[in-house]
Amino acid sequence: MIDLRSDTVTKPTQSMREAGYHAEVGDDVYEEDPTVTMLEKKTAEILGKEAALFVTSGVQGNQIAALTHCQPGNEIILEENSHLFYYEGAAISAFAGVQPRTIRGTRGTMASADVEAAIRPEDVHLPETGMICVENTHNRAGGAVVPVESMKEVKEVADRHKIPVHLDGARLFNAVAATGISAKEYAQHVDTVQICLSKGLGAPVGSMIAGSESFIKQARKWRKRLGGGLRQVGVIAAPAYIALTEMTERLVHDHAHAKQLEAGILDVGFEIAERVDTNIVLMDVTSTNVSAAEMINLLDQEGVKAVAFGPQTVRFVTHYDVEEIDIERTINILKKVKDVV
Secondary structure, eight states, rough: EEEEEEEGGOOOOOOHHHHHOOOOOOOGGGHHHHHHHHHHHHHHHHHHHSSSEEESHHHHHHHHHHHHOOOOOOOOEEEEOHHHSSTTTTHHHHSSSEEEEEEEEEEOOOOHHHHHHHHHSSOOTTTOOOEEEEEESSSTTTBBBHHHHHHHHHHHHHHHHTOOOEEEETTTTHHHHHOOOOOOHHHHSSSEEESSSTTTTOOOOOOEEEHHHHHHHHHHHHHHHTOOOSSSSSHHHHHHHHHHHHTTTHHHHHHHHHHHHHHHHHHTTTTSSOOSSEEEEEEEOOTSSSSSHHHHHHHHTTTTEESSSSEEEEEEEOTOOOOHHHHHHHHHHHHHTTTTO
């Protein structure tokens, strides 16, 4: 079976498994786990921030950012198809007591003028804007890279209005691999950033959030409140450290495989919903006589797993456990399926 549902299905490498087994550990709630401390320091260094915090997931990291930056009754500005709005179970409202204010972007990128227009003026009838969120790369835009120039413009708007900017950088290192721009350069245009280590980087679990010392101090308390205060967590921080330090440069191979799949899809006669920037490929089945769900069933019967990304869109994601031969087989299966749809 070729599993192209998500880069979250990757299995930890042998070195990750061994690192977890041999990890030096301590009680991280007391900040005594040396492996976690090493991971947090390295993350802060790579992202150019004062401090970082190990969290259980990207969703938890994003929620901690909202809880730390905002007050109940605030509003968060974010792109209308962003993960924080679309896929996190309305957690910003359930936990932080804030409401989303969505902006229509272009391939996941919000225009700075639109962001500024969405900032609420001082008025007793209106909520205060508590945070602006940028997602890079943008999942529902097909892994599109948000240009660093756009992030800079949004940050300039935010600074004028004294509003913090959070980066949902779950796949930030895919943007780095696609552009050659460092993670530190992307992160300098936001106040806080979340990165996932358990997607394309291959760690079995874990994400990081980074920002100022004062932000991380408060974030640590929110992590505890959310049940994320873990004990001898070095056993999962050690694989995460390998993900962060050894797995980022190999993402270019995932991107090459995605481009290979994109070309194959077009050659077979299907359409692409979004230009491929990184490791996500969105196939449009509108011109066929089947829905995305039906297409997924047909592919599954032939040995390829994918997910629906809407009524007429199928998502494929390349990752560490997918090789060039798997992409070739997938394209051949698409040819076979095309004959029946």
